[in-house]
Amino acid sequence: MLKFSVKRILFMIPSMIIITFLTFSIMSLSAGSPGSVALGINASKADIDAYNHEIGYDRPMLVRYGEYMLGVLQGDLGDSYKNSLPVTTLLLPKFPMTFRLAVLSVLFAALIGIPLGVLAAVKKGSILDTGTTVVSLLLASIPGFWLALLFMLLFSLKLGWLPTFGIGTWKHYVMPVATLALPSSAYVARMVRITMLEALDSDYVRTARAKGAGPARIIFIHVLRNALMPVITTLGMNFAGLLGGAVIAEQVFGLPGVGQAILTAINEKDTPIVLGATVVLSLLYMLIMLLMDLINALLNPKIRDNLG
Amino acid sequence: MSEENLITVSGLRTVLPSKEGREVSLVDGIDLTIPGGKTVGLVGESGCGKSMTARSLMRLLDAPIYIKEGTIQFHGQNLASLPEKEMRSIRGHQISMIFQEPMTALNPSITVGKQVREAILLHEKVTRREAKERVIQMFRNVGIPEPELRYRSYPHQLSGGLRQRICIAMAMILEPEFLIADEPTTALDVTVEAQILALMKQLQGSHKMSILMITHNLGVVADICDEVNVMYAGQIVEHADKAELFHHPLHPYTLGLMKAIPRVRGKMEGELYTIRGTVPSMAQMPAGCRFCDRCPYATEQCRRERPGLRDVGGGHLVRCFREVIE
Secondary structure (H helix, E strand, C coil), X not given: CHHHHHHHHXXXXXXXXXXXXXXXXXXXXXXXCHHHHHHCCCCCHHHHHHHHHHXXXXXXXXXXXXXXXXXXXXXXXXXXXXXXXXXXXXXXXHHXXXXXXXXXXXXXXXXXXXXXXXXXXXXXXXXXXXXHHHHHHHHHXXXXXXXXXXXXXXXXXXXXXXXXXXXXXXXXXXXXXXXXXXXXXXXXXXXXXXXXXXXXXXXXXXHXXXXXXXXXXXXXXXXXXXXXXXXXXXXXXXXXXXHHHCHHHHHHCCCCCHHHHHHHHHHCCCHHHHHHHHHHHHHHHHHHHHHHHHHHHHHCHHHHHHHC | CCCCEEEEEEEEEXXXXXXXXXXXXXXXXXXXXXXXXXXXXXXXXXXXXHHHHHHHXXXXXXXXXEEEEEEEEECCEEHHHCCHHHHHHHECCCEEEECCCCCCCCCCCCCHHHHHHHHHHHHCCCCHHHHHHHHHHHHHHCCCCCHXXXXXXXXXXXXXXXXXHHHHHHHHCCCCCEEEEECCCXXXXXXXXXXXXXXXXXXXXHHCCEEEEEECCHHHXXXXXXXXXXXXXXXXXEEEEHHHHHXXXXXXXXXXXXXXXXXXXXXXXXXXXXXXCCCCCCCCCCCCCCCHHHCCCCCHHHHHCXXXXXXXXXXXXXXXXXXCCC
């Protein structure tokens, strides 16, 4: 398993090079330059060029990319074009908020989705099963921003229970987390239902019944573990995705997180921040995926053996 | 058959209800007796209902399939109508079962030792440690090398033959009176098959249990069975002692099965014999004899009337109108 982990970490190097290079190219090729960002729209072309020359932006892209990557290796993600502050200083404080949001969302998605999926599978064909399927489809089809607005309308404006905007108390997290967790929980429920049904239909369940095992024992001892393995990967991907992609919830509810920072940086063409966020998030994504694979290997002896 | 019968099945009918109210009989009025300490074979092609019969006896039917008629007498109880909870205490304890696919019959994420131990813990009040020791002893009895080590193995780490030995250990650990073996060697190669059959014979000898051996392989029947039932399209078409059946097969279907066995000795006479046609669909049975469309001896009577099981002497039963022809 150590060998597997080391191999996977080594594989991250080419992935990181490709990801950063693509992002770097796209940001370089699009209109605007650090000079125009820093000096504002009223600056003259000469001033902008002089600024760009001073920070070395007029050199070939590959040279600048190489220089950037050397910095990354030393933990330096460059400076913001806009206010010349280090990207790390600007970006890192945004992570706790996003992290909290992602953890809570995935937690609730799992806490709601897994039991619902299990119940739907066990009571297949019942009202509960049909109800879960309908609600799941509904939640999966509703766009996040719309759900967020509906929540605001109901819980903030009509009932006045929850604040609409900003951070401070736990109440501020209720609606953003619900907006993110409900659609995921619907997805998880449907997935768990399918994997449960598949596992319930397997030969080893028949063997367990032939041994004299009752329904509860079959579900909790024999089926659940096998059925939840694919779900763990999904939850991990969901979590990794939320770290960078909770943009809508952050934007609508005014939470200063990573997604919002990236969005602002893209609008302002503050390339170093976008790049820095990409580097950190893709690294996190790959590490989370590795963690998910290791968890799966712990649960599934077959995978464990394959990893060596 | 003067010995005490362990299991007496009468008129067992297992059906699959369909939406239009029509139902399909998967097992169609079977009478079967399992004498104590004997091995009874249940032979037939795929889809003839032999596995369904086995699962009916264990009451391991998947809804909506259910036992509609008939009784399964076992120690004065009718298993066909026993409440599920009581049935559960019999399963794996007094009656156990081995399945065809050792590759998938074991849970992939639990060690084989624990899976066998579960059978003990489900039915007896013993400590886990005691149960584990019994499992290891049983592993030794069924010829599993390094039983302590194997106890901690996962199914995928073992070969098909070893896995089937694990399944046998699981089925035998509580010394059941009746073992149902549903094609236990079909998925295994021939040398392993011989070992497994030898093991089953040996265990039967030491435990005095009855076995219902379900197979499509007459070689297995010849090797292990005392009596044979030939099943066709949900019904038993012939029943006899093994020697009687092999020497005087009467039903054209049984004759066909025997002719279809490849022989090593004797001269080659062209292609291997096959029974023409396929088993009729359970939903569309012929009006007369169920085998008449494939039978080389079929007459007008066979197409019109349904033959019953008749005794031609010495407990040899056959479901055919034809007079005995050698």
